[in-house]
Structures are given as structure tokens and as C-alpha cells.
Amino acid sequence: MSRPSSNAERVAATGAGIxxxxxxxxxxxxxxxxxxxxxxxxxxxxxxxxxxxxxTMPTPTEVAATLAAAAD
Incomplete structure (x- = not known):
């Protein structure tokens, strides 16, 4: 079984870090x-x-409002 990727590995995979x-x-x-x-x-x-x-991503508040509206 392989170990899960770390956040650092994910960032490095994008080319945004090491x-x-x-x-x-x-x-x-x-x-x-x-x-x-x-x-x-x-x-x-x-x-x-x-x-x-x-x-460009919605804020957490916007996401919460969308989820709350969807639950109604």
C-alpha cells in the first residue's frame, strides 16, 4: 500500500513549490x-x-449560503 501524498507533494506536482x-x-x-x-x-x-x-473561487461564506439555499 502506498502512503498518501503530502500537501507539499501536491504543491510540488503543480510546479508551485518543492x-x-x-x-x-x-x-x-x-x-x-x-x-x-x-x-x-x-x-x-x-x-x-x-x-x-x-x-475566482467562492468564499466560504458564499459556499455556506449556497449549501443552505440548496437545503431549503
């Missing part, structure tokens, strides 16, 4: 990953695209 395995997360590797995330233009482009998608 996932380090627990055994790989040394201070040096973490610093290198943070530096890359902050400076890589492709990661910046991907995160901006994700931010735009998220901005």
Missing part, C-alpha cells in the same frame, strides 16, 4: 529549496496562476 522528504529536509536543503522557490521564474509564474484561480 517537496522535501523528511530525511532530506536538512537545514542546507531547506535553505536551497526556499531560495529556489523565491527566485525561480517558473515557480513564480505557476504560483501567480494558482493565486488567480483561487481568487
Amino acid at each position: 517537496a522535501l522528504e523528511p530525511g532530506e529536509a536538512t537545514p542546507q536543503a531547506t535553505a536551497a529549496a526556499v531560495s529556489k522557490v523565491l527566485t525561480d521564474p517558473l515557480i513564480r509564474k505557476t504560483t501567480n496562476a494558482l493565486a488567480e484561480q483561487i481568487a
Whole structure:
């Protein structure tokens, strides 16, 4: 049985970040990953695209109102 994906792995799969395995997360590797995330233009482009998608999503309040209306 495979283990479930972590949030970090899901973010990395989109190209918006880097996932380090627990055994790989040394201070040096973490610093290198943070530096890359902050400076890589492709990661910046991907995160901006994700931010735009998220901005179009309904708020939790809107979702709750839709669900409440559907329940009536």
C-alpha cells in the first residue's frame, strides 16, 4: 500500500513549490529549496496562476449560503 501524498507533494506536482522528504529536509536543503522557490521564474509564474484561480473561487461564506439555499 502506498502512503498518501503530502500537501507539499501536491504543491510540488503543480510546479508551485518543492517537496522535501523528511530525511532530506536538512537545514542546507531547506535553505536551497526556499531560495529556489523565491527566485525561480517558473515557480513564480505557476504560483501567480494558482493565486488567480483561487481568487475566482467562492468564499466560504458564499459556499455556506449556497449549501443552505440548496437545503431549503
